[in-house]
Amino acid sequence: MAGTKDAIDQVEEATGSYKHGFISDIDMDRIEKGLNEDIIRAISAKKNEPEWMLDWRLKAFAQWQKMDEPDWAKLQYPPIDYQDAYYYAAPKSADKPKSLDEVDPELLRIYEKLGIPLEEQKVLAGVEGAKKVAVDAVFDSVSVATTFREELKKAGVIFMSISEAIHDYPDLVRQYLGSVVPVRDNYFACLNCAVFTDGTFVYIPKGVRCPMELSTYFRINAESTGQFERTLIVAEEGSYVSYLEGCTAPMRDENQLHAAVVELVAMQDAEIKYSTVQNWYPGDKDGKGGIYNFVTKRGLCKGARSKISWTQVETGSAITWKYPSCVLAGDDSVGEFYSVAVTNNYQQADTGTKMIHQGKRSRSTIISKGISAGKSHNTYRGLVKVAPGAEGVRNYTQCDSLLVSDTSGAHTVPYIEVQNPSAQIEHEATTSKISEDQMFYARARGLDEEEAVAMIVNGFCKDVMQHLPMEFAVEAQKLLGISLEGSVG
Amino acid sequence: MPTLPETETMTALTDITAVREDSRTLADQMPELGDHRSEAATRFEALGLPTRKNEAWRYTNLRPLKTEPAKDSAQDPGLPVELVPGSIRLVFVDGHYAEDRSRIGTLPDGVRISRLGNYLAANPARARDLFMGDDGVALLNSALLRDGAVISVANNTSLARPVEIVHVTTSARRTGCHLRHRIELGERAEATVIERWVGTPSAWANTVTEARVPEAATLTHLRIAGDGAAGTITSAARVSVGAEATYRATSFMIGGTSVRIDSLVNVLGEGGEAHVDGLSLAGDGQTHDAVTVVRHQVPEARSEQVYRAVGDGRAVTSFQGKVIVDKDAQKIEADQSFKAIILDRKATANAKPELEILADDVVCSHGATIGELDANALFYLTSRGISPEDARAILIEAFAGAVLTRIENDDVREQAAAAISTWMSGHVDGASHA
Numbered sequence: 001m002a003g004t005k006d007a008i009d010q011v012e013e014a015t016g017s018y019k020h021g022f023i024s025d026i027d028m029d030r031i032e033k034g035l036n037e038d039i040i041r042a043i044s045a046k047k048n049e050p051e052w053m054l055d056w057r058l059k060a061f062a063q064w065q066k067m068d069e070p071d072w073a074k075l076q077y078p079p080i081d082y083q084d085a086y087y088y089a090a091p092k093s094a095d096k097p098k099s100l101d102e103v104d105p106e107l108l109r110i111y112e113k114l115g116i117p118l119e120e121q122k123v124l125a126g127v128e129g130a131k132k133v134a135v136d137a138v139f140d141s142v143s144v145a146t147t148f149r150e151e152l153k154k155a156g157v158i159f160m161s162i163s164e165a166i167h168d169y170p171d172l173v174r175q176y177l178g179s180v181v182p183v184r185d186n187y188f189a190c191l192n193c194a195v196f197t198d199g200t201f202v203y204i205p206k207g208v209r210c211p212m213e214l215s216t217y218f219r220i221n222a223e224s225t226g227q228f229e230r231t232l233i234v235a236e237e238g239s240y241v242s243y244l245e246g247c248t249a250p251m252r253d254e255n256q257l258h259a260a261v262v263e264l265v266a267m268q269d270a271e272i273k274y275s276t277v278q279n280w281y282p283g284d285k286d287g288k289g290g291i292y293n294f295v296t297k298r299g300l301c302k303g304a305r306s307k308i309s310w311t312q313v314e315t316g317s318a319i320t321w322k323y324p325s326c327v328l329a330g331d332d333s334v335g336e337f338y339s340v341a342v343t344n345n346y347q348q349a350d351t352g353t354k355m356i357h358q359g360k361r362s363r364s365t366i367i368s369k370g371i372s373a374g375k376s377h378n379t380y381r382g383l384v385k386v387a388p389g390a391e392g393v394r395n396y397t398q399c400d401s402l403l404v405s406d407t408s409g410a411h412t413v414p415y416i417e418v419q420n421p422s423a424q425i426e427h428e429a430t431t432s433k434i435s436e437d438q439m440f441y442a443r444a445r446g447l448d449e450e451e452a453v454a455m456i457v458n459g460f461c462k463d464v465m466q467h468l469p470m471e472f473a474v475e476a477q478k479l480l481g482i483s484l485e486g487s488v489g
Numbered sequence: 490m491p492t493l494p495e496t497e498t499m500t501a502l503t504d505i506t507a508v509r510e511d512s513r514t515l516a517d518q519m520p521e522l523g524d525h526r527s528e529a530a531t532r533f534e535a536l537g538l539p540t541r542k543n544e545a546w547r548y549t550n551l552r553p554l555k556t557e558p559a560k561d562s563a564q565d566p567g568l569p570v571e572l573v574p575g576s577i578r579l580v581f582v583d584g585h586y587a588e589d590r591s592r593i594g595t596l597p598d599g600v601r602i603s604r605l606g607n608y609l610a611a612n613p614a615r616a617r618d619l620f621m622g623d624d625g626v627a628l629l630n631s632a633l634l635r636d637g638a639v640i641s642v643a644n645n646t647s648l649a650r651p652v653e654i655v656h657v658t659t660s661a662r663r664t665g666c667h668l669r670h671r672i673e674l675g676e677r678a679e680a681t682v683i684e685r686w687v688g689t690p691s692a693w694a695n696t697v698t699e700a701r702v703p704e705a706a707t708l709t710h711l712r713i714a715g716d717g718a719a720g721t722i723t724s725a726a727r728v729s730v731g732a733e734a735t736y737r738a739t740s741f742m743i744g745g746t747s748v749r750i751d752s753l754v755n756v757l758g759e760g761g762e763a764h765v766d767g768l769s770l771a772g773d774g775q776t777h778d779a780v781t782v783v784r785h786q787v788p789e790a791r792s793e794q795v796y797r798a799v800g801d802g803r804a805v806t807s808f809q810g811k812v813i814v815d816k817d818a819q820k821i822e823a824d825q826s827f828k829a830i831i832l833d834r835k836a837t838a839n840a841k842p843e844l845e846i847l848a849d850d851v852v853c854s855h856g857a858t859i860g861e862l863d864a865n866a867l868f869y870l871t872s873r874g875i876s877p878e879d880a881r882a883i884l885i886e887a888f889a890g891a892v893l894t895r896i897e898n899d900d901v902r903e904q905a906a907a908a909i910s911t912w913m914s915g916h917v918d919g920a921s922h923a
Contacts, residue, residue, distance in 0.1 A: 403849035416840040421831035427857040
């Protein structure tokens with residue numbers, strides 16, 4: 001099994017530490033702590049935003065103050081003090097660099113260390129012969145570099161930070177921003193609307209197959225800083241894009257908040273493939289520190305035969321609250337959700353998806369694999385809804401949970417709501433542990449306990465991993481091994 | 490113990506002043522319950538009736554309780570034919586025990602059947618064990634319960650005759666009839682309890698049944714809202730299952746405007762088994778909601794849940810099933826299967842099969858499917874010369890059969906099969922889903 005050896009090596013070399021946990025000393029430009037209208041005006045001013053953007057933020061903030069923090073997820077955490085955080089922290093530099101040569105070399109070194117080279121001649125994760133990957137690097141509150149822009153521009157693809165897009169393509173941004181996740185959608189999304197500082201904008205014109213993988217690499221670095229980014233991807237008729245997202249943060253004792261919003265729009269015959277390897281700092285083995293990850297991700301399959309596919313590997317974060325969803329409005333549209341969520345130590349993950357079927361003959365597939373180790377809790381929460389007018393809908397859902405310790409919890413909370421008789425909805429779920437037979441067999445072949453667990457877990461996740469782009473699959477397999485380290489024996 | 494005055498039936502539904510007043514009026518009836526009632530009324534005041542925002546009541550339709558009923562005349566629906574000939578029968582009309590309609594006969598040694606009031610007068614300490622409730626519906630039951638049956642079966646005693654508890658409502662007004670039953674089995678005891686409902690569309694029958702199934706005992710518990718049932722019916726069972734004991738429950742929802750059957754089963758002993766099954770056949774305008782929580786608190790136990798639902802017209806059928814496996818409750822086998830068939834474009838089916846697992850050495854699974862009748866199977870049957878109506882009936886019968894075959898009592902199974910046939914003759918005409 002390719003990659004397993006790597007995973008094992010990684011487990012061995014990682015020696016119990018989160019390998020992206022270093023803190024970088026970079027000169028930061030911050031707006032003072034706290035959350036109020038003035039802070040929002042200051043963020044908007046820093047970004048030199050047009051009036052409509054500020055209005056939008058202020059309206060969202062007014063709305064947010066009227067909302068209550070949701071408590072329905074199976075998560076326990078102390079109350080978050082929204083006033084005790086920086087909402088804007090950016091590496092100090094005179095102006096946005098015009099080319100990579102002008103980017104602070106210290107920043108480039110950080111990304112190099114994370115395995116994300118920003119020099120265009122290099123490729124992600126050091127895989128020989130891999131395809132080119134364009135990267136938008138978001139460091140704390142701002143995008144610091146976006147690679148391959150010129151080459152993409154030739155194909156007509158717009159790939160830039162959302163702050164730039166607000167200036168360069170205001171009409172496009174205005175048309176789609178908040179169209180999939182409305183401002184008042186939920187507490188965390190609404191907060192994001194008020195304070196988001198950067199993110200990525202992708203626009204694929206009609207009939208264009210994006211010539212390379214696009215990716216955004218998120219890094220939280222500064223202390224007491226929340227990261228609030230927004231991603232907006234619009235795929236016009238007949239276009240295709242594959243987008244990858246990665247994230248890491250330093251090891252700190254405090255809990256840092258990350259509340260992102262991702263909106264995808266797929267027109268007729270368009271396809272968006274969105275892959276995430278979420279590796280925020282999960283906290284230490286006693287549950288101290290770690291990122292609170294409250295993310296709203298939703299795709300709208302607007303046109304007929306459009307397709308949105310979410311693949312996620314969730315290994316990090318102290319708290320994960322995340323439900324990448326598809327609104328299948330177009331006839332014959334397709335939604336997919338492939339997820340691996342691993343929790344260890346005191347991590348808590350409440351994640352899943354929503355498939356809202358509105359279009360005729362729309363189809364969806366949900367494959368979710370949850371692995372709980374240590375004292376962690378891992379919950380799949382999902383909704384499959386079939387609207388009255390949606391004829392001939394098909395859904396298949398499979399949720400499997402694997403328990404690696406007797407102190408962890410695995411929970412499954414699926415909702416199925418069907419208002420059309422022609423729908424065919426199937427849901428299956430199992431919860432089990434690694435069987436002694438499997439372990440015995442693997443051990444008899446000379447694998448030690450940890451190697452055997454890593455191999456069995458990788459096999460358990462295979463249905464999901466095969467949907468990741470190759471560069472990410474390798475990294476994700478390594479991560480699985482590292483995340484489960486110390487969970488056996 | 491004085492008999493209850495034949496006053497006007499309770500009117501209190503959601504209005505807290507009326508609830509307080511009614512619970513004070515009732516204070517004289519079962520004085521042992523004084524504190525229990527007032528605390529429940531206070532807690533009800535804070536919570537009110539659950540709405541769809543309460544997760545556990547997401548799919549239940551309690552709206553009829555908040556609206557004025559259509560002009561209707563009071564009527565006595567009469568009693569249904571007994572399910573098993575020779576059963577013991579306890580009849581409650583509008584929340585009052587109706588001695589003249591009930592039939593107890595000679596009970597074997599070790600079996601006692603009494604009214605809740607008499608039972609509490611003899612065992613006042615037991616008032617404290619009564620379940621208070623954690624939602625508005627159960628709290629209202631605690632505040633306003635007027636009566637109920639207490640069935641006790643001593644150790645090593647088997648009660649061969651089933652006990653049939655019939656809830657009759659006759660009122661034409663919005664009325665709530667709150668009853669509390671208790672089933673107390675001894676070790677290695679056996680009993681069958683059947684709860685049934687018949688009544689008028691404006692009434693609300695709200696019962697809570699508490700059952701104890703200790704070591705090696707077996708309780709078979711059927712709850713039937715058949716075609717004579719009407720109005721709103723909420724029935725909650727709270728059951729504890731001991732070591733090597735078996736709880737076998739089946740609920741049938743056919744009649745009623747809005748029927749909700751709750752089962753909370755705690756498996757507290759090793760080798761305990763819980764089988765919690767149900768079948769819903771819902772027609773136009775009906776809401777049927779089955780809610781189960783099976784909690785495994787100890788290792789080496791087993792539970793199975795098999796639910797089937799068929800919805801026609803504007804029916805809404807729902808299943809919210811939950812299996813909880815506590816920490817250290819290893820070697821649990823828990824299965825859950827829910828399937829729904831939608832016969833009409835306007836019908837809705839909801840499912841929420843939930844697992845909450847805190848032990849690692851367990852095998853738990855659930856499966857849920859929702860869809861229409863299999864077109865290939867229909868085609869196959871019709872190609873054999875079977876009419877489309879008969880073909881549908883055959884498929885639905887087979888579908889419901891998954892629940893029927895699990896019923897051990899032949900009389901019950903046959904009557905259930907007959908009820909399904911009757912229902913189908915009214916719903917499988919092919920007209921609504923051509």
